[in-house]
Amino acid sequence: EAQVTQNPRYLITVTGKKLTVTCSQNMNHEYMSWYRQDPGLGLRQIYYSMNVEVTDKGDVPEGYKVSRKEKRNFPLILESPSPNQTSLYFCASRGVAGRVYEQYFGPGTRLTVT
Amino acid sequence: AQKITQTQPGMFVQEKEAVTLDCTYDTSDQSYGLFWYKQPSSGEMIFLIYQGSYDEQNATEGRYSLNFQKARKSANLVISASQLGDSAMYFCAMREGEDSGYALNFGKGTSLLVTP
Numbered sequence: 001e002a003q004v005t006q007n008p009r010y011l012i013t014v015t016g017k018k019l020t021v022t023c024s025q026n027m028n029h030e031y032m033s034w035y036r037q038d039p040g041l042g043l044r045q046i047y048y049s050m051n052v053e054v055t056d057k058g059d060v061p062e063g064y065k066v067s068r069k070e071k072r073n074f075p076l077i078l079e080s081p082s083p084n085q086t087s088l089y090f091c092a093s094r095g096v097a098g099r100v101y102e103q104y105f106g107p108g109t110r111l112t113v114t
Numbered sequence: 115a116q117k118i119t120q121t122q123p124g125m126f127v128q129e130k131e132a133v134t135l136d137c138t139y140d141t142s143d144q145s146y147g148l149f150w151y152k153q154p155s156s157g158e159m160i161f162l163i164y165q166g167s168y169d170e171q172n173a174t175e176g177r178y179s180l181n182f183q184k185a186r187k188s189a190n191l192v193i194s195a196s197q198l199g200d201s202a203m204y205f206c207a208m209r210e211g212e213d214s215g216y217a218l219n220f221g222k223g224t225s226l227l228v229t230p
Contacts, residue, residue, distance in 0.1 A: 033217075035220075041222060042118075042223055043159075043220040044220070045218070088157065103218065105161075107157070108157045
Protein backbone atom coordinates (compact mmCIF):
# COMPACT_ATOMS: atom_id res chain seq x y z
CA GLU A 1 0.00 0.00 0.00
CA ALA A 2 1.29 3.43 -1.01
CA GLN A 3 1.75 5.53 2.07
CA VAL A 4 3.63 8.17 3.97
CA THR A 5 4.34 7.30 7.58
CA GLN A 6 5.29 9.62 10.41
CA ASN A 7 6.53 8.87 13.89
CA PRO A 8 5.65 9.64 16.53
CA ARG A 9 2.02 10.52 16.03
CA TYR A 10 1.83 12.36 19.33
CA LEU A 11 4.62 13.91 21.34
CA ILE A 12 4.74 16.05 24.45
CA THR A 13 8.16 17.44 25.27
CA VAL A 14 9.83 20.24 27.17
CA THR A 15 11.51 23.37 25.95
CA GLY A 16 15.03 22.81 24.68
CA LYS A 17 15.00 19.03 24.44
CA LYS A 18 16.06 18.03 20.94
CA LEU A 19 13.62 15.86 19.02
CA THR A 20 13.25 14.26 15.62
CA VAL A 21 10.04 13.47 13.77
CA THR A 22 10.59 10.79 11.17
CA CYS A 23 8.91 10.63 7.78
CA SER A 24 9.13 7.76 5.34
CA GLN A 25 7.43 7.07 2.00
CA ASN A 26 7.31 3.83 0.02
CA MET A 27 6.47 5.27 -3.40
CA ASN A 28 9.98 6.18 -4.56
CA HIS A 29 8.91 9.83 -4.71
CA GLU A 30 11.47 12.50 -5.47
CA TYR A 31 9.72 15.36 -3.68
CA MET A 32 9.15 15.47 0.04
CA SER A 33 8.02 18.30 2.25
CA TRP A 34 7.12 19.30 5.80
CA TYR A 35 4.20 21.51 6.79
CA ARG A 36 2.89 22.79 10.06
CA GLN A 37 -0.77 23.48 10.68
CA ASP A 38 -1.96 26.03 13.21
CA PRO A 39 -5.55 27.08 13.94
CA GLY A 40 -6.73 29.81 11.61
CA LEU A 41 -3.55 29.72 9.54
CA GLY A 42 -3.95 26.68 7.32
CA LEU A 43 -0.84 24.71 6.41
CA ARG A 44 2.51 26.40 5.97
CA GLN A 45 5.56 24.81 4.42
CA ILE A 46 8.62 24.44 6.63
CA TYR A 47 11.17 22.73 4.36
CA TYR A 48 11.13 20.74 1.18
CA SER A 49 13.43 18.42 -0.71
CA MET A 50 13.50 17.82 -4.43
CA ASN A 51 15.74 14.77 -4.18
CA VAL A 52 18.47 13.15 -2.11
CA GLU A 53 20.83 15.74 -0.61
CA VAL A 54 18.74 18.60 -2.06
CA THR A 55 16.76 20.58 0.49
CA ASP A 56 15.47 24.13 0.71
CA LYS A 57 13.57 26.40 3.05
CA GLY A 58 9.85 26.91 2.86
CA ASP A 59 7.87 29.74 4.38
CA VAL A 60 8.53 29.06 8.07
CA PRO A 61 11.93 27.33 8.45
CA GLU A 62 13.15 29.03 11.65
CA GLY A 63 13.86 26.58 14.42
CA TYR A 64 13.82 23.50 12.19
CA LYS A 65 16.36 21.38 10.34
CA VAL A 66 15.93 18.61 7.82
CA SER A 67 18.09 16.09 6.00
CA ARG A 68 17.57 13.86 2.97
CA LYS A 69 20.21 11.16 2.97
CA GLU A 70 17.95 8.52 1.50
CA LYS A 71 15.15 8.95 -1.00
CA ARG A 72 12.50 7.42 1.22
CA ASN A 73 13.23 9.34 4.44
CA PHE A 74 12.93 13.01 5.32
CA PRO A 75 13.24 13.62 9.07
CA LEU A 76 12.34 16.92 10.72
CA ILE A 77 14.66 17.97 13.51
CA LEU A 78 13.91 20.47 16.25
CA GLU A 79 17.27 21.19 17.89
CA SER A 80 15.84 23.30 20.72
CA PRO A 81 12.05 23.20 20.68
CA SER A 82 10.07 26.13 22.01
CA PRO A 83 6.38 26.46 22.92
CA ASN A 84 5.64 28.34 19.67
CA GLN A 85 6.50 25.14 17.81
CA THR A 86 3.51 23.42 19.35
CA SER A 87 1.59 22.44 16.24
CA LEU A 88 0.30 19.68 14.00
CA TYR A 89 3.00 18.60 11.55
CA PHE A 90 2.50 16.91 8.20
CA CYS A 91 4.99 15.25 5.92
CA ALA A 92 4.08 14.95 2.23
CA SER A 93 5.57 13.40 -0.88
CA ARG A 94 5.02 13.60 -4.62
CA GLY A 95 6.45 11.84 -7.65
CA VAL A 96 7.41 13.11 -11.11
CA ALA A 97 5.44 10.55 -13.10
CA GLY A 98 1.85 9.45 -13.23
CA ARG A 99 -0.49 11.65 -11.24
CA VAL A 100 2.27 14.13 -10.56
CA TYR A 101 -0.10 16.64 -9.06
CA GLU A 102 -1.18 14.36 -6.26
CA GLN A 103 0.58 14.87 -2.98
CA TYR A 104 0.42 12.13 -0.42
CA PHE A 105 0.23 13.33 3.14
CA GLY A 106 1.29 11.47 6.23
CA PRO A 107 -1.17 11.07 9.12
CA GLY A 108 0.26 14.03 11.05
CA THR A 109 2.28 14.43 14.24
CA ARG A 110 0.78 16.44 17.04
CA LEU A 111 3.58 18.10 18.98
CA THR A 112 3.22 19.92 22.28
CA VAL A 113 6.19 21.80 23.72
CA THR A 114 5.79 22.86 27.34
CA ALA B 115 0.14 38.78 0.44
CA GLN B 116 -2.26 35.91 0.84
CA LYS B 117 -2.14 33.75 -2.26
CA ILE B 118 -5.20 31.66 -1.45
CA THR B 119 -8.29 33.22 0.08
CA GLN B 120 -11.15 31.25 1.54
CA THR B 121 -13.71 33.77 2.75
CA GLN B 122 -16.08 31.34 4.47
CA PRO B 123 -14.77 30.26 7.89
CA GLY B 124 -17.82 28.06 8.39
CA MET B 125 -20.68 26.69 6.31
CA PHE B 126 -23.82 24.70 7.00
CA VAL B 127 -25.64 22.53 4.52
CA GLN B 128 -28.49 20.10 4.83
CA GLU B 129 -27.95 16.51 3.90
CA LYS B 130 -28.53 15.77 0.18
CA GLU B 131 -28.20 19.43 -0.77
CA ALA B 132 -25.34 20.82 -2.86
CA VAL B 133 -22.83 23.24 -1.37
CA THR B 134 -20.20 25.53 -2.86
CA LEU B 135 -17.01 26.38 -1.00
CA ASP B 136 -15.30 29.50 -2.27
CA CYS B 137 -11.64 29.90 -3.15
CA THR B 138 -9.85 32.74 -4.90
CA TYR B 139 -6.18 32.78 -5.73
CA ASP B 140 -3.50 35.23 -6.64
CA THR B 141 -0.68 34.41 -9.03
CA SER B 142 1.14 35.95 -11.97
CA ASP B 143 2.30 32.56 -13.24
CA GLN B 144 0.72 31.11 -16.38
CA SER B 145 1.22 27.54 -15.21
CA TYR B 146 -0.19 26.58 -11.85
CA GLY B 147 -2.30 23.93 -10.18
CA LEU B 148 -5.24 24.21 -7.83
CA PHE B 149 -6.17 21.62 -5.23
CA TRP B 150 -8.84 20.89 -2.69
CA TYR B 151 -8.19 18.81 0.42
CA LYS B 152 -10.55 17.53 3.08
CA GLN B 153 -9.48 17.26 6.70
CA PRO B 154 -11.91 15.34 8.93
CA SER B 155 -11.78 15.59 12.70
CA SER B 156 -9.31 12.68 12.76
CA GLY B 157 -6.74 15.06 11.23
CA GLU B 158 -5.54 13.42 8.04
CA MET B 159 -5.37 15.39 4.78
CA ILE B 160 -7.40 13.77 2.02
CA PHE B 161 -6.87 14.85 -1.59
CA LEU B 162 -10.17 15.58 -3.33
CA ILE B 163 -9.62 17.21 -6.69
CA TYR B 164 -7.08 18.95 -8.91
CA GLN B 165 -7.35 21.56 -11.66
CA GLY B 166 -4.45 22.57 -13.87
CA SER B 167 -4.33 26.11 -15.19
CA TYR B 168 -4.31 24.85 -18.78
CA ASP B 169 -7.15 22.40 -18.31
CA GLU B 170 -10.10 23.54 -20.38
CA GLN B 171 -12.66 21.39 -18.66
CA ASN B 172 -13.65 21.79 -15.03
CA ALA B 173 -12.33 18.89 -12.97
CA THR B 174 -14.77 16.39 -11.52
CA GLU B 175 -14.25 13.49 -9.10
CA GLY B 176 -17.45 11.74 -8.16
CA ARG B 177 -19.56 14.15 -6.09
CA TYR B 178 -16.85 16.80 -6.20
CA SER B 179 -16.43 19.31 -8.98
CA LEU B 180 -14.23 22.34 -9.28
CA ASN B 181 -15.78 25.45 -10.78
CA PHE B 182 -12.70 27.01 -12.37
CA GLN B 183 -13.07 30.60 -13.52
CA LYS B 184 -9.62 31.61 -14.68
CA ALA B 185 -10.35 35.26 -15.48
CA ARG B 186 -11.81 35.74 -12.01
CA LYS B 187 -9.07 33.65 -10.40
CA SER B 188 -11.55 31.50 -8.58
CA ALA B 189 -11.60 27.76 -7.99
CA ASN B 190 -14.72 26.95 -6.03
CA LEU B 191 -15.43 23.42 -4.83
CA VAL B 192 -18.93 22.11 -5.39
CA ILE B 193 -20.07 19.12 -3.39
CA SER B 194 -23.27 17.62 -4.71
CA ALA B 195 -25.69 15.57 -2.63
CA SER B 196 -23.97 16.30 0.70
CA GLN B 197 -23.57 13.47 3.16
CA LEU B 198 -23.06 13.56 6.94
CA GLY B 199 -19.55 12.25 6.36
CA ASP B 200 -18.70 15.38 4.39
CA SER B 201 -18.54 17.36 7.65
CA ALA B 202 -14.90 18.44 7.84
CA MET B 203 -12.44 21.26 7.20
CA TYR B 204 -11.80 21.95 3.53
CA PHE B 205 -8.63 23.55 2.25
CA CYS B 206 -7.95 25.12 -1.10
CA ALA B 207 -4.31 25.13 -2.21
CA MET B 208 -2.21 26.27 -5.17
CA ARG B 209 1.10 25.21 -6.64
CA GLU B 210 2.69 27.84 -8.88
CA GLY B 211 4.98 27.35 -11.83
CA GLU B 212 5.89 24.15 -13.60
CA ASP B 213 8.01 23.15 -10.65
CA SER B 214 8.28 25.78 -7.98
CA GLY B 215 10.02 23.72 -5.39
CA TYR B 216 7.03 21.60 -4.59
CA ALA B 217 5.40 24.27 -2.41
CA LEU B 218 1.67 24.24 -1.92
CA ASN B 219 0.14 27.47 -0.66
CA PHE B 220 -2.90 26.72 1.46
CA GLY B 221 -5.89 28.84 2.37
CA LYS B 222 -7.06 29.06 5.96
CA GLY B 223 -9.84 26.60 5.38
CA THR B 224 -13.63 26.37 5.55
CA SER B 225 -15.37 24.28 8.16
CA LEU B 226 -18.35 22.48 6.66
CA LEU B 227 -21.12 21.01 8.79
CA VAL B 228 -23.69 18.79 7.14
CA THR B 229 -26.93 18.56 9.11
CA PRO B 230 -29.58 15.82 8.90
